Amino acid sequence: MKHKLKRIITLAILIVINFVLQSTVFGFHSLSVITPNLLLILTMSFGLMRGRKEGLLVGACSGLLVDIFFSSILGPYMLLYMFIGYINGFFHKNYMIEDVLLPLIVIIVDDFLFNTIIYIVSFLLKNKTNYGVYLLHVSGRICGKRILRGGQACGQRNELFRT
Numbered sequence: 001m002k003h004k005l006k007r008i009i010t011l012a013i014l015i016v017i018n019f020v021l022q023s024t025v026f027g028f029h030s031l032s033v034i035t036p037n038l039l040l041i042l043t044m045s046f047g048l049m050r051g052r053k054e055g056l057l058v059g060a061c062s063g064l065l066v067d068i069f070f071s072s073i074l075g076p077y078m079l080l081y082m083f084i085g086y087i088n089g090f091f092h093k094n095y096m097i098e099d100v101l102l103p104l105i106v107i108i109v110d111d112f113l114f115n116t117i118i119y120i121v122s123f124l125l126k127n128k129t130n131y132g133v134y135l136l137h138v139s140g141r142i143c144g145k146r147i148l149r150g151g152q153a154c155g156q157r158n159e160l161f162r163t
Helices: 002-028 038-050 052-070 076-089 101-122 131-143
Strands: none
Touching: 002 038, 002 052, 038 052, 038 076, 038 101, 052 076, 076 101
16 A cells, blocks of 8 residues: 555656656757657656556646646547557557667657647647648658758748648
8 A cells, every 4th residue: 555655656746747847948948849748758658667557547647737737628638648658558568678669669659649639639620731741840850850842941931831
C-alpha cells in the first residue's frame, strides 16, 4: 500500500514537472519553432515501460492538465493522450531496456499521429484543408531545413497557410 502511494505521488510530480517545463521554459526557448512535447514523451515512456494501464493513466492526467490550461473544452487532449498511452502499452512486451530503436520509432509515430489528429481537429473543422502544405511545412521545420517552394523559402512572409 505504501509503495503504491509512493508511486502515485512520484508519477504526479513527474507529470506536473513535465507540464510546467513544457509550457514555460520550452515554450519560450524553442529551436526554430520546435519544442519537445514532454508530456507525449512521458506518456510514451510509461506506456512502453509499464504497459497499457499505466500509459492510459499517465495520458489521462497529462491530457487533463493540457485541457484545463490551454483548451476551451475539456477532453480532446485527454482523449488523445490516453489513446496514445494505451496504444504504446501494446509494445510493453517487446520493449527491452537496451533497445533504442523501438522507443525511437514509437515516438516518431506518436508525434506524427498526435500532430495529424490535432491538425484534423483544428484546421479541417475551420475548412482549411491544404494538408500537403501543412505536412511539408512541419516536416521542413523538423528536419531543420527550409523547403524551397517556387524559389522562395517557406518561412518568408508569403504565408503558406493562406486559403
